[in-house]
Amino acid sequence: MIPLDLTADREGERLDAFLARSVPDLTRSAAQRLLERGAVTLRGRAAKKNDKTRLGDSLTVCLPEPQPVDLVPQNIPLDVIYEDDDVIVVNKPVGLVVHPAPGHPDGTLVNALLYHCGTSLSGINGELRPGIVHRIDRDTSGLIVAAKNDRAHLALAAQLQDHSLARVYEAVAVGGFREDCGTVDAPIGRHPVDRKKMAVDRKNGREAVTHWSVLARYPGYTHVECRLETGRTHQIRVHLASIGHPLLGDTVYGSKKPWPGLTGQCLHARRLRFVHPSTGEPLELECPLPDWFRDVLEKLEH
Numbered sequence: 001m002i003p004l005d006l007t008a009d010r011e012g013e014r015l016d017a018f019l020a021r022s023v024p025d026l027t028r029s030a031a032q033r034l035l036e037r038g039a040v041t042l043r044g045r046a047a048k049k050n051d052k053t054r055l056g057d058s059l060t061v062c063l064p065e066p067q068p069v070d071l072v073p074q075n076i077p078l079d080v081i082y083e084d085d086d087v088i089v090v091n092k093p094v095g096l097v098v099h100p101a102p103g104h105p106d107g108t109l110v111n112a113l114l115y116h117c118g119t120s121l122s123g124i125n126g127e128l129r130p131g132i133v134h135r136i137d138r139d140t141s142g143l144i145v146a147a148k149n150d151r152a153h154l155a156l157a158a159q160l161q162d163h164s165l166a167r168v169y170e171a172v173a174v175g176g177f178r179e180d181c182g183t184v185d186a187p188i189g190r191h192p193v194d195r196k197k198m199a200v201d202r203k204n205g206r207e208a209v210t211h212w213s214v215l216a217r218y219p220g221y222t223h224v225e226c227r228l229e230t231g232r233t234h235q236i237r238v239h240l241a242s243i244g245h246p247l248l249g250d251t252v253y254g255s256k257k258p259w260p261g262l263t264g265q266c267l268h269a270r271r272l273r274f275v276h277p278s279t280g281e282p283l284e285l286e287c288p289l290p291d292w293f294r295d296v297l298e299k300l301e302h
Helices: 015-022 028-036 109-117 150-161 235-242 291-301
Strands: 002-005 040-042 058-061 080-083 087-092 141-147 166-174 181-185 188-190 198-200 209-218 221-228 267-275 282-286
Touching: 015 028, 015 040, 080 282, 087 109, 109 141, 141 150, 150 267, 166 235, 166 291, 181 235, 188 235, 198 235, 209 235, 209 291, 221 235, 221 291
Parallel strands: 141 267
Antiparallel strands: 002 058, 040 058, 080 087, 087 141, 166 221, 166 267, 181 209, 188 198, 209 221, 267 282
């Protein structure tokens, strides 16, 4: 059961759209299916998808228990940056979920990898996440590495653990930074009230460190580079919001009003560096900023 409260900035929104924006990893079509099954209660009755939100409303969403999923290969195009017998690195687009989850039984990066790689994926992370060593959010684009065998997976996981697997992101944050660079060293855990979110939690959170540096300044916004030392859920989004600079387009940790042309936060995994599991040689990969990110920068310049 997930209770949700309606606020003034979301008044008058169709209920299926509101749910898709409010529940992580829930698409609008999945929200409509929940509404059709009577799994959403509004004002004491089963809600309908075309109901409109009103200020002060409270509603409850009953998410179904995850069902067993038979993973099937799907011919989803992949932007492969690097591939050999041990690893594959792809440039994930915005909107592609990394692995199956409630509301996303297929159409994920895992389904695409199964089609592309066949059975050549590690099994350490279980049958729903073959090959997946780390993940990035659905609405974040950029580099992600998957392992083709268990030996490679263990080697990459060890590098994640000792922070030698380097991940560098670019983002647009709200506001102007006083300094040119800095570090946010603040543990992250589940939000104490809103369990769909993460938050800085100095008592019960897990260690989280993000290094940031300014790439360019615009009126009211800053183009920044972020280097992860750890890899907590929503880490960059939570850390920058905690210092007063939420990411542009992040309706979870920043403004509830979406940025025109963005379907989520302005965040791109630009560079990835790790030691190759077989050769022992350092491998550094980079992918360009996507067109939508460049469009944001161009708009900020004018």
